[in-house]
Amino acid sequence: MKPPAFDYSRPETLEEAVGLLAELSSGGKVLAGGQSLLPILSMRLAAPEHLVDINRIAELDTISAGPDGVRLGALARHAAVERDPAVRSTQPLIPAALRQVAHPTIRNRGTTLGSIVHADPSGEMPAVLALLGGSVTAVSARGRRTISAAEFFLGPLESALGPDEIAVEAYFPALAVRSGTAFAEVSRRHGDYAVCGVAALVSVDQERRITSARAGYLSIASTPLVLDLTEAVLGRRCADDLSAAGRLARQLVEPDADIHASADYRRDLAGVLSDRVITEAARAAAGSGPGD
Ligand SMILES: Cc1cc2nc3c(=O)[nH]c(=O)nc-3n(C[C@H](O)[C@H](O)[C@H](O)COP(=O)(O)OP(=O)(O)OC[C@H]3O[C@@H](n4cnc5c(N)ncnc54)[C@H](O)[C@@H]3O)c2cc1C
CATH class of the missing domain: 3.30.43.10 (Uridine Diphospho-n-acetylenolpyruvylglucosamine Reductase, domain 2)
Structure with missing residues (x-):
């Protein structure tokens, strides 16, 4: 058509x-x-x-990464963000998730901010922004405002952006010291939207014991879902059995069924993937930063 x-x-x-x-x-x-x-x-x-x-507006074609985090202009293409070394060292969860977005040809043209504004609950980058506690800055004739990720996603394909607003920047906080991230998803074919995807952010103390474990889910709810799984793994080390995180996630998610998967299958995937990414992120946290 x-x-x-x-x-x-x-x-x-x-x-x-x-x-x-x-x-x-x-x-x-x-x-x-x-x-x-x-x-x-x-x-x-x-x-x-x-x-x-907006493709001719040169001032929107920006990618910057520094100690406070990553800032992406509205024309930062998925592929350019994915390949940017400063983005990778500042917030490695961004390229890890972008590698799962569609296919290279789509990533060459699609913008990361466009993907966030599109607010697809199956999109990787809305879940990443929500997990990291990032924000979107919008400009209109009425002025400029910054909207936190927690307030940005209102429903499937529905964001807090008004029809007269242009999103000009997405902000992702930098990875803190003694913190690690990981991303995993299951899709029917590589490049398809995920049946379920999970991003994790884990922090440890100087003794390498977990102090915080959070996960962001895609294709599980009508907006990106962020769960605090800390109580399941608090005080444990990355070499310990962290499967309690997955058990807690299974209890907390309430996925719907659709043509791709039953609700039970999605719930199980959320648990399995949570185990996997929390363990991987805990290892990354234990191996990173000062604290010895
Ligand atoms: C075959 C296929 C597979 C895909 N698979 C995935 C996938 O697995 N995961 C995934 O996350 N995405 C996937 N996508 C979508 C892709 O990531 C898009 O690039 C992205 O969702 C939208 O970015 P865009 O720049 O192309 O936005 P556009 O298509 O131009 O716009 C999308 C929406 O956002 C609005 N918008 C965009 N930018 C702004 C802005 N700066 N200010 C205000 N409004 C704005 C537009 O008005 C529109 O409503 C897929 C796409 C295709 C075609």
């Missing part, structure tokens, strides 16, 4: 783009990498009057 007819603008500046969206009211739609929006239009699941293509 072909998309319904729409008007199209390709502004060169953020100011121009924001002005256009303000004029269009709710009839405008931002076009970034087009890897989600164009399939949606082609399937006639949406029919915006006007697409505002």
